[in-house]
Amino acid sequence: MRTTPRALAAVLAGALLVTGCSSDDGDPTPPSYEKSGSVRAQVLPQLAANGEEVESAADAAWVVDATIADAEEGTSVTLVAKDDDGWSEVDEQETDAKGRVSLTSRDSGDLHVVVGDGDDAIGAKVSTDDAPEATFTDDFDDEDSVDGPDAFWHTRDQGYTGVRTCSKASADAVEVTDGVLRLSVAEDPDREGDECQLPGKRKKFPYRVNGHVGTEGRLAFTYGFAAARIKTQAARGQHAAFWMQAVGGQGTGGPKKGGAEIDVIEYFGDDHPEGGLTSFTYFLDKNGKKQTVGGWLPNADELGDDWAEQYHVFSVEWTPKEYVFRIDDKVTQRLKGVTSGRPEFLILSLLSSDYELPRFNGKLPQTMEVDWARVWETGPK
Template sequence: MRTTPRALAAALAGALLVTGCSSSDDGDPTPPSYDTSDSVHAEVLPQLAANGEDVESAADAAWVVDATIDDVDEGTAVTLVAKDDDGWSEVDEQETDDKGRVTLTSRDSGDLHVMVGDGDDAIGTEVSTDDAPEATFTDDFDDESTLDDKDGSWHTRDQGYTGVRTCSRASADAAEVADGVLRLSVTEDPERKGDECQLPGRRKKFAYRLNGHVGTEGRVAFTYGFAAARIKTQAGRGQHSAFWMQTVGGQGPGGPEKGGAEIDVIEYFGDDHPEGGLTSFTYFLDKQGKKQTVGGWLPNADELGDDWASKYHVFSVEWTPEEYVFRIDGKVTQRLKGVSSGKPEFLILSLLSSDYELPRFDGDLPQTMEVDWARVWETGPKS
């Protein structure tokens, strides 16, 4: 039996009454009324939520509020109240997990109220979007010169026909900025038209491919904070969409704090993947220079959505010295605790066709990944 709001409120010592009317769906002219409680903890994170079919500005994304309610059972309803032109109203309601945590979102800026219970039983706390970190880099992809221009933020990464991609190579011809979107594609390589690539131990042959693969190396990097990208993935298997980061100057041995790390915010391996298709992880080199990997397939991927190729979603990482927190539209999908990268990292967006996934190719070329925007909120030393 879950803890009731009345029992929770009665147990609070020194609660402060906030005057005003209760909120309603139609909007109220005065703030909501509740007892301010030390048992309600809340923090406003950056604008990390914006799923939908249409292109929109990064500045219009929803704020994310992380809240924890002490001493409540799993499933306790928590409400977020915000003010718009029509007054105060409830903008989101979610249920706590087994640790009392909940994620709420608001498109409205300014003061926000996190509440548990109704009427005289209500408790809560007030937060403000003014306290969230400020963005230090934003690209809405409204300007074509952002890509492969000497003054732009992104350039094509020179990787091809080598390593784990002997059948594909990065090419500027597989990346374009148009209509407010960065489009990255996997398509046939016109310079190898008619040629076929055969993988070791495989009878089937494949057409040589071009990959959309861009990064901000030498142009944009940061240390600690948030990084996010609003992405609509490809549908087919045989290639994977990715938003990731690598260490400026390359990784070195000695662990992540000393040598940096690769941070894979999200990878999507296509619809109908047996593991759900979504993965987030990080890897680094230990003192002996041996690769160590932490993270992996996202559990319960089907609960996160099944519309990756038809709608945009915001994929993000919160990077601190003690952990990485991965989110999709603000919802925490994975926490990797432990020492993290202590080096500046640059951003990468890619749609890559790797040798190990080619045998599972199940669609037509080209396959396309669309990026509406990318953003960074740096909280550590300026890079």
């Protein structure tokens, strides 16, 4: 039997009744509810902004994480916010099996998380003023955002080696225009007509250039949130990625000492048999052996299928005890355990690795678009 809001409220002694009334300017207050410790909520940064059009990072929606104690899966939770027309319900979602729910609001200020209605309603008040403040934002409004004299981003010097013997990073595959960073995989103009043959493969491939930029030496942080609003490529044979690496290179001894690679998101193209989305982290143990945590996102088709058609915000919440990966407001993976204890820098890339090339099913160039990137450094809170 599903736990009712009244039953949740009954377990709380001395609960505060929040009544509906009118303020001095005539705007009604939120619906009446009983303030309850069974409703725990916090406002996270502006991490949700899916859609087709470019928009400012400052216009993204706030995410409210809430947990309803003892609530069964499927309990309905409402978020109430105030805009120019007064108070209104801005989102409604259902709890998961652990009583968790994520809600969003484009309106700032006080927000009310409410379970039930009428005399049965319980809830809690939160404020966007309590969310972490952004410490870095790039809306890519400046055409010199990459490789410019004051730019945070620079083209990485990698290619024609390792797992990418047929491709290299190149400024030729990077463009900033109309408020968007465009990273492409295209044929290498300096090797026109040349073909790359992979070991053990008959088929040959044109040499490629990759869009691959990072903030190494310009920007790094330790613990907090990192997010990027991205529209991916469509075809397989390359993968869009937003990721982080430890400053100074990854070392042995586990993630706290040696740092980690944090892959916030990788997308391997439409119609991928595993759904195409991965989030994971890897580190080197005391013996220098690579340890990987995370991987393919389960039930990726339930998260969406419009990655190449609409922008989505891909983010990680990084604390000393866990990584929480999100797509917009949806939690996609929680990886608990010791995390990187080193400063990490940001990377955005569209890479065509050798193992992907045989699965290429589109036409070059393929392009990934980044509307904005943002960091909220919190320290080890």
